[in-house]
Amino acid sequence: MFAYFIPVLFLVVLIYSVIKKVKPYDAFTLGAKKAVPFAVSIFPCLVSIFVLTELFEISGLSDAFTTALSPVFSFLGIPDELTKLVLIKPFSGSGSLALLSEIFTTYGVDSYLARCACVIYGSSETVFYIAAVYFAGNKKRNLTVPIIISLIASFFSCVFACFICKIM
Amino acid sequence: MNVIFGAVVIISVAVLIIKNPENVLSAMLSGGEKALTLSLKLVFIYAVWMGIFELLENTGLSKKIAKLLRPANRLLFGELPEKANDFISLNVSANILGISGATTPMGIKAIAELDKHKKTDYAVTMFFVINATSVQIIPSSVLALRSQMNSANPSDIILPTILATLLSTIIGILLVKIFVKKK
Known part of the structure; x- marks a missing residue:
């Protein structure tokens, strides 16, 4: 069902462009051309974010945080095994996806931990990555409030995820 | 940051x-x-996605999507400049459908558009929070990974995920409504 969605969307757009007498090749090429400067403009932000996550990981800081926060998290119903995922998720999409597949192999793909990890993974985005990329062009905005609100909201959904996976 | x-x-x-x-x-x-x-x-x-978007814009389809979402956008973001409304509509639709490659370009354009106008702090914060808390309906990367690993029922996490992501977005929206002043 979902496999059809994107192809059908493309088909509709292309047919519509022919009806509207928009030149499909010219328009598509023009759009694609804009992608290059675009990716170049967000590259510096990506470098900073990735350097940050690498250092955070390699210095053992992320493990230290995991150990320190585990008791608090388990009080709220988040299992110790998933603390790291909750912490990594706001920083790194690829890192948390790697962690997710690690959880799958360690605990079994259909275990409570694995299902819970899936819901945590799917319930929020990589907050700091989005902050860095979306505001790449603007240094003036103060991002503290939006970032804090997003982190709080994501954290609540993690707690909720661990709860709902017990009953569903 | x-x-x-x-x-x-x-x-x-x-x-x-x-x-x-x-x-x-x-x-x-x-x-x-x-x-x-x-x-x-x-x-x-x-x-690829910006090519498709160029077609959407040139054919006027993006304006139609924007018009459709305008009432919902007004409720969430307040009055928006027209161009910002266009980009936000495309970004939100791509988000809901889980087309992550398409959300970022539209998101950056929406924020750049809002930056041109004054007193858009509220709209920008709301927009950021909605993007950061994710409104994706189908967690496609998780589903792919689960079926790859031979899960008995890969899709049994769809409903909990939708509920959790809905909750995070609603909490986010409420927090913005409470703590960020509409100027």
Whole structure:
């Protein structure tokens, strides 16, 4: 069902462009051309974010945080095994996806931990990555409030995820 | 961002100088390498999606989508400049459908458009929070990974995920409504 969605969307757009007498090749090429400067403009932000996550990981800081926060998290119903995922998720999409597949192999793909990890993974985005990329062009905005609100909201959904996976 | 970046980098480097100093540069370089790999990937993903978007714009379809979502947008963001409304509508639709390659270009354009106008703090904050808390309906990458690993029922996490992501978005929206002033 979902496999059809994107192809059908493309088909509709292309047919519509022919009806509207928009030149499909010219328009598509023009759009694609804009992608290059675009990716170049967000590259510096990506470098900073990735350097940050690498250092955070390699210095053992992320493990230290995991150990320190585990008791608090388990009080709220988040299992110790998933603390790291909750912490990594706001920083790194690829890192948390790697962690997710690690959880799958360690605990079994259909275990409570694995299902819970899936819901945590799917319930929020990589907050700091989005902050860095979306505001790449603007240094003036103060991002503290939006970032804090997003982190709080994501954290609540993690707690909720661990709860709902017990009953569903 | 500056506070977080500063704090994390200073502490990490300090710890590494004590533990194993030779890892500092290699960690930073591997961060840069990962950023480059991702950027290269993004170039072609964005190229395809921005090509499609150009078609959407030239045919006027994007205006139609924007018109459809205008009442919902007004409720969430307040009065929006027309162009910002267009980009926000496309971004939100792409978000809901889980087309992650398409959300970022539209998101950046929406924010750049809002930056041109004054007193858009509220709209920008709301827009950021909605994007950061994710409104994706189908968690496609998780589903792919689960079926790859021979899960008995890969899709049994769809409903809990929808509920959890809905909750995070609603909490986010409420927090913005409570703590950020509409100017």
